[in-house]
Amino acid sequence: MDVLTSAEAAVVERARAAPMLAHLEPWVAVNSGTRNLTGLARMAQLLADAFSALPGGIALIKPDPVEAISATGRLQPIEHGRHLLLTVRPQAPIQLLFAGHMDTVYPADHPFQKMRVREDGALNGPGAADMKGGLAVMLAALEAIENSGFAGRLGYQVVINSDEETGSLSSAPLIARAARGKAAAFVYEPSLADGTLAGARGGTGNFSLAVTGRSAHAGRNPEEGRNALVAAAELALRLADAAGDGLTVNPARIDGGSPNNVVPEHAVLRVNFRPASLDAAARAQAALDSAATEVAAGHDVRVECHGSFNRPPKPIDAAAERLFGLVRDAGQSLGLSVGWRDTGGVCDGNNIAACGVPVIDTMGVRGGAIHSPEEYMLPDSLAERAALSALSILRLVERGSA
Known part of the structure; x- marks a missing residue:
């Protein structure tokens, strides 16, 4: 394990100590299925309140219009919830993007509505892994950076959309605008239970x-x-x-x-x-x-x-390889083995990579069985992944790019 500098150690400990579970429990209690506009509005407000701990301005962005073909072959509008956008220090020399989603695949009438602790200690709950746990990790990492001496060099935007689970059709233009000019991006989809990250993705x-x-x-x-x-x-x-x-x-x-x-x-x-x-x-x-x-x-x-x-398909180019290498090295400094493998799944990381921005899109909690009533997250991964994010962000700032 590499030796952390005193500044790095302070940031890592601050990230680990953040009250992530205290955020996660009320977030999971809100049904925010993509079509549940009432639940999404409640979730967006909870997130706006939590992320207001960071500097900058928070806005709830109106979704772009989306149409779909009905069963009778007619175009009809599809309503979506608003998306959260936080902008911090847009004039800072290093600009990063942090992205996630507030929606889940569980509609308002789905029987899977509550979080419980399994016998093995894992948390079974709708969105616990995908990806409300990841949002808690993101917030903890950014709060740790804001309380360091390096924050002034870092500018960033946070995009939390309401429609990722149905393709991000109403948020894709917002994501593309936010990606413009960014040196790198992290998306907080869950990693696999063993911590493996997603590498290249198909489209x-x-x-x-x-x-x-x-x-x-x-x-x-x-x-x-x-x-x-x-x-x-x-x-x-x-x-x-x-x-x-x-x-x-x-x-x-x-x-x-x-x-x-x-x-x-x-x-x-x-x-x-x-x-x-x-x-x-x-x-x-x-x-x-x-x-x-x-x-x-x-x-x-x-x-x-x-x-x-x-x-679009998301290949691993030279810039993405460098970003993966930085996160791998940060993991080694924390005693973690960080690997990645290609996957056929898709997420907003595909859209961000298509804008020419290197991205790692599984920086969230460790968990599994997503999109099912068996969805779970491993509680010890909250502190682990917050520390990994915080150290990776700090080293991006120190190096000036990915």
Whole structure:
């Protein structure tokens, strides 16, 4: 283990001693599923109150408008909660970005609503790991830095969005603006239970293909109908065949249909793409375009495509490697073994990396079973990860960049 300087040791101890569990318990008690606007408003206010301990100005930012295709093929607006933005010392020589999300995957009527202590000491609760625990770690690390002699050299923004779990569609422009000009970024998604971080990530794209045919009587004049459901099924098969060579395709759902004696006029295919590279994303887009054109012509239907590749692939470039090396070395100084591996999952780290900013996006607590009622976090990882963040930030400031 490397010897910490006296300044580093003071920052690390301050981070470890922060009352993170006292923050986490009331945060987990608030249901903040992405569509629960009342819960998100409550969560945003709790976070604004907690992060007001830091200097700078806090704003709750109105979400950008988002539309989605309904089951009948019509565009309809989707409401989101406000996003938190904190800006501290924007003129300081070193500018960093810290990001997280306040939403969870558990809707207001989900039975998983409370936190409990498991027999092994782990905390089982909605959002405990993903990622309200990470928000507590972020706050503790930043408070420790603010109480050091290095704070004046550091400027930063904190973005905590309300829609990460559904793709950050209403917050992506805010994230892109906040990433501009930053030397590095930390996102507080949970690490694995053993502390392993996410390295390179693939991208993702979600699309809805609305098919409009023509209804007709299934027995009297079926030849006059144009079966939208059959056309949607062919789209699903064609797109599934595009998988391979760094691209996975998941036709996930077809909305539509009609009574048995009616040729269905409307159908909507929902499909998810996971490209490992920008080339794979381009091939996916080409497959979408050709399938829509050919199926529309072959079935005499209209096909309208709605969606995007909202999370670009996140490779590990030289700048990201240097940032990982800095965090690894900070871990060694704390007696931690910090490793990373590639993953097919996505998060706001993808969007930040696409802005040219080196990012580590699993700086949060150690835990597992996220997105399920078994979600858990390991309580001792609060102090551990706060210390890791605080020391990494301090060394970024000392070195002047990633």
